[in-house]
Amino acid sequence: MADTPDRPRRRGLSRRSMLAGAAAAGVAAPVVVAGLGTASASPETSRPARAGVTRRVTVYAEELGGGQFGYGLSPGTATIPGPVLEVYEGDTLEIDLVNNTDRRLSIHPHGVDYDVDSDGSPLNDSFNEPGTRRTYVWKTRAPFQKDGRWMPGSAGYWHYHDHAMGDDHGSGGILAGLYGALIVRREGDLLPQRQYTVVFNDMTINNRVAPDIPVIEANQGERVEFIAIGHGNTFHTFHLHAHRWVDNRTGMLSGPDDLTPSIDNRDLNPGDSFGFQVIAGEGVGPGVWMYHCHVQFHSVGGMAAVWLVRNPDGSMPDGAQEALDRYQAHEHSSHAGH
Numbered sequence: 001m002a003d004t005p006d007r008p009r010r011r012g013l014s015r016r017s018m019l020a021g022a023a024a025a026g027v028a029a030p031v032v033v034a035g036l037g038t039a040s041a042s043p044e045t046s047r048p049a050r051a052g053v054t055r056r057v058t059v060y061a062e063e064l065g066g067g068q069f070g071y072g073l074s075p076g077t078a079t080i081p082g083p084v085l086e087v088y089e090g091d092t093l094e095i096d097l098v099n100n101t102d103r104r105l106s107i108h109p110h111g112v113d114y115d116v117d118s119d120g121s122p123l124n125d126s127f128n129e130p131g132t133r134r135t136y137v138w139k140t141r142a143p144f145q146k147d148g149r150w151m152p153g154s155a156g157y158w159h160y161h162d163h164a165m166g167d168d169h170g171s172g173g174i175l176a177g178l179y180g181a182l183i184v185r186r187e188g189d190l191l192p193q194r195q196y197t198v199v200f201n202d203m204t205i206n207n208r209v210a211p212d213i214p215v216i217e218a219n220q221g222e223r224v225e226f227i228a229i230g231h232g233n234t235f236h237t238f239h240l241h242a243h244r245w246v247d248n249r250t251g252m253l254s255g256p257d258d259l260t261p262s263i264d265n266r267d268l269n270p271g272d273s274f275g276f277q278v279i280a281g282e283g284v285g286p287g288v289w290m291y292h293c294h295v296q297f298h299s300v301g302g303m304a305a306v307w308l309v310r311n312p313d314g315s316m317p318d319g320a321q322e323a324l325d326r327y328q329a330h331e332h333s334s335h336a337g338h
Contacts, residue, residue: 052090052140059083060098061105061128061162061178068207069101069165069176080207081197082180084227085160089142089153089186096135099128105165105173106134109182110273111158113139120163127164140184155186156249157275159229174231177207181227183275189250192225192277194218200268200293200303202232209302211330217308220281226291230272236298238268240307241289243278251276265294281309288323304330 059071062078071082087093097107106127108120116124118136128134140154161179166172181197196216199206205213218224228238244262245251253260266274281287292304306327311317 052088052092054092054094055087056094056096057085058096058098059107060100061107062100063102064177067176069103069105069162069173069178071107071178071180075100080177080179081199081229082160082178084181084183084195084197086183086185087140089140089155089184091140093138093140094135095138096133097128098133099130102130103165103173104129105162105178106170107136107160108163108170109136109138109158109160110271111156111182111184112154113141121170122164122168142186153186154184155189156184157227157273158182158184159227159273161231174201177201179229179231181229181273181275183227190223190252190277193222194280195225195227197227197229198238198291198305199229199231200234200236200238201230202234203298203301203303205303205305210304211328213305215306215308215324215327217310218280219310219314220286220312222280223277224280225275225277227275228266228268228273230268230270232270234270234298235295236268236303237265237294238291239265239294240278240291242284242287243280243282243289245276245278251278268293285309286311286317286320288317288320288327302330 057073059073059082060075060078061069061071062076064070064078064080068080070078070080072078073083085093085095093112095107099105104122104127106120114137117126118138119126120136121127126134126136143153144151158181159179160182161170162173163170164173165176165178170178179199179201194217197206201207203209208214226240230236241264244264246253246258246260247263247266248260268274286309289307289309290304291307292299295303306324308320308324309317310320
């Protein structure tokens, strides 16, 4: 839809109702997470089957200072990364993007269906001028049969980003932090208790380098979801210490005879995204665990962060504070980008 500076604002989703129909169904759902935050939910809970619905959310693009920009769900709440947007297969998501900056920008998704008006690219004249509001419509679908073959649905760990700031490809917006996670779930998928978005953007994690990357946390035994996204111009790999996941859509085995390999390291290159869930401290106990790019000079250069797994009661494990102190003393190499 065309830019409209004064079109009435549609009602946005609350932070506890982004999963389509979750509130109406009376089922706990993950909180929409703004950047490196946490999500509280009942573990191993999924919604009952229902027809796809249309949900609406207002997203605000704002300048954060220092040449950084972000998306948020209300004025003054923009973060890097932006909020996690979640729906189920078959749902439609209508996004009212409000551009509260003085730059041209947009919002462009991966993994879902949209027409040229919602492409978010200057190629299709689909973007927001400064100070305007525009509606982008993203549709999802379940697996279906065509010509006797099964076609894939939309379920997956995807992402969204600017496609108009700086050039016709949004290079300036992505570099500045205009990106976030998009999850399309399938009926029966398990919901996490905590949720984190990790974006490798050139030589940064969420546009920061160690030790300025916030510590993420969970209690031992909690189900934790990671959404990993790649941006920029550099090859990366994502490695998580002491925890493994299965190399498929969900990160979990479908049963005891599922031979899908387990991994703890995966390529995360520009445009890539994947996600998985792990049980915090499963088999290894509480402690401070690294996640980082396994390209060595990238890790040394500051692409390294930490995950604090507390004791089941939330108390600090033995030795954890000392490990956090060592992380805070990290000095990244001045040759990281060479």
